[in-house]
Amino acid sequence: MVTRAWTVAATIVDPEIPVLTIEDLGILRAVEEDGSAVRVSITPTYSGCPAVEAIRDDVTDALRASGYEEVTVELVLAPAWTTDWMTEKGKQKLRQYGIAAPSGLAAARPSGPVRLALAVKCPRCDSLDTREIARFGSTSCKALYECRACLEPFDYFKVL
């Protein structure tokens, strides 16, 4: 059920990837409304993600501006966030923004110390002929890739 408070909270974007709302990312977990009081649960993408504090403040400000007087934002670790919770709309927005969306599902990610991974599609030219430059990119959630077809570097949102 989508309440008014959910609609408000769902407009908040990730400050690191401003095309994605917290709803697109799947980190908005619950919104409970009780009169003018509202309780929001969000979950961090990564344990050390510094964007979480900004997101918490933005959610609080937005709900207050919409007339909610008592706003509580709770950060929950369980169940742990996974890229599988990212919406299809979110993945599409990511690609349009120039970041390759997670390739495959976390649930199906192979384990073991030396692993094979699914090819990552270039968000610019759709080529699958890409290579990883660095496993850790500009933020914890991204890796740095390069497209061998159009020669452009790009960020890839890692499966987690």
Next chain:
Amino acid sequence: MNEPDSAHGAVSVDAITLSAELAGEADAVASADVAEYALWLGDDALVLAQQLGWWISRAPELEEDVALGNIGLDLIGHARSLLRYAGTATGRTEDDLAYWRDEPEFRSAWLFEQPNGDFAHTIARQLIASVYLVELYSRLRASQDATLAAIAAKAVKEVDYHRDHATQWTLRLALGTEESRRRMTLALADLWPYVDELFVDEPLVDRLEGVAVRPSTIRPAFDAVIDSVLAEAELVRPAGFIAAGGGRVGRHFSTLGYILAEMQVLARQHPGASW
């Protein structure tokens, strides 16, 4: 200053702090034993994170500055959750525990206190640490303590990437040039004496049956993964002396004092400062 809240209208102040809720079980209070165990794991993560931060601007390439910085950030996240939870037993915050404890009060194992050395030493330390942490957290997910289980379920997915990173570099250094292979071999030999301490069953573990992961039970899985990486890297598992250890009872390697001095100096010179 008569009405300090007037600028904000009729709103109540949210009684929330980030750290109080990070662990998923917001109201859970750790027993003394659980708090001690959380310190083991939290201090390992904190000390390693602090050490990895040194590499930012000094790694062999820009991408590695970023990678090691991000790995450190994940570990800081784990340390925050674990220290916050440990602090509930004695009414201390995560910052109290990170900045205001002295060396003998830390519970980190010697492996995490080993100096960064050259890049190969850092990678060897990362390999041992991340293989250990993946096995540890994957089992801790089943802990009877809901907070520890939640922290572990989150952390295991991240340390899995750290293990991947360490594995890739171990292979590249070991199978790279003659010089990189020489250094990787030397680094592994230098770090190996500190492996055994990770798997010692202290008396605390007996008291936390079902809550803590019994360290000795992880060893076979740790060895199997390490052996598979070393086989691919055409390296052999080192043998030789075993370091004394003692981190879990507050006896530390000589480096810890220096690590803490750098980490704590600002907080101690300006108590309560924020920005």
